[in-house]
Amino acid sequence: MGKLSGKIIEAFAATTQGRTEDVGPSLRRLRLLSNLTQKEMALRLEVQQAAISKIEKGGDVHLSTVRKYVEALGASLRIDASFPADAPLALSIRDAFDVEFGNDDQMVLPLLGDEPFKAQRDVVLSIRPKYTDKILQGSKTVELRRRFPVSAPSGTIAYIYSTSPVRAMVGVAEIKDVLKLPIDQIWSEFEDTAFIDKPDFDKYFEGRDFGFALLFDDVRTFSDPIPLSKLREQFGFEPPQSYLYAKRDLRRALKDESSVVSH
Known part of the structure; x- marks a missing residue:
């Protein structure tokens, strides 16, 4: 049938x-x-x-x-x-x-x-410095979100923007999977790899039945982080609260940068 x-x-x-x-x-x-x-x-x-x-x-x-x-x-x-x-x-x-x-x-x-994911797009993720450091070190392998298109294909490129006080684009990663899960299951499966304290986790997901886990792969650090002042001046970039699709000219510039990153 x-x-x-x-x-x-x-x-x-x-x-x-x-x-x-x-x-x-x-x-x-x-x-x-x-x-x-x-x-x-x-x-x-x-x-x-x-x-x-x-x-x-x-x-x-x-x-x-x-x-x-x-x-x-x-x-x-x-x-x-x-x-x-x-x-x-x-x-x-x-x-x-x-x-x-x-x-x-x-x-x-x-x-x-659920939000549809625009095909063949790169995204910019805003992440607090204490988490970006662990992502770039390779210890934090999952990023948690209240909302994110679950249809994002494996291999989607995510550029990592480190928020205040760093305020710079610091690296790039591949999103190998996006999981939409009940909040309790997210905690039980990823408490060791998300590097977030339980009180902060509960506050972040307060009022939500489901959340999203972004699984990272092939994380690379920019040799020279790109400061917000330069991103604003050259690309009209404004940091997102959660994520945004990278503009075309920004994507081109970041892809050039990611070709000379350190591993």
């Missing part, structure tokens, strides 16, 4: 009554693509077949219902907010990050669901 495992179904906010009515038929098409009958779908959702029929005929459908329906197909629901390229929010974010625009010059920000 076919299913849509691992696929992402995009949902868009309806601006007219007609688009709202499209939701049910769209869900029906997904069910048919998965080779499921209404009866089989009803069993998965633990409802009566009549309820499936009502959903697929259109009309008002709760977001929670759409999500459960999509997840029953083995897929994940992601909802994005699309801003015109000239919107104030889009302009402010574009100035700070290397934002990519979709159709009709719109900037798309995820609202619901």
Whole structure:
């Protein structure tokens, strides 16, 4: 029996009554693509077949219902907010990050669901000096994050920015895997390699059910750290709170630098 495992179904906010009515038929098409009958779908959702029929005929459908329906197909629901390229929010974010625009010059920000990772991109990670030192020494092999695209491919390049008081780009590493795990499991598996005290760990992940563990490989130290003043002057770089996609000109410069790093 076919299913849509691992696929992402995009949902868009309806601006007219007609688009709202499209939701049910769209869900029906997904069910048919998965080779499921209404009866089989009803069993998965633990409802009566009549309820499936009502959903697929259109009309008002709760977001929670759409999500459960999509997840029953083995897929994940992601909802994005699309801003015109000239919107104030889009302009402010574009100035700070290397934002990519979709159709009709719109900037798309995820609202619901795991963040997609932009293909063939490098990232910059902001990390406190007491942790960057251990990463560059090779003892800290995992970096913990409250959020990060779990779809980042193995081998993604991460440039390491050491925060205040160092305030410089200090090295580069490969991300060999990104794991999304329950908070308790992250602690039990990585307490020895994350080099974070339990009180700090609990404070960092407070209010979260899941977190992300970035596993590092092939860590290299820049022979000459690149100070923030130079990064700002030459590339308009501003340190991220967590991570950002490196701008094209910054990526080129950092790749040149990483070719002459010390191991």
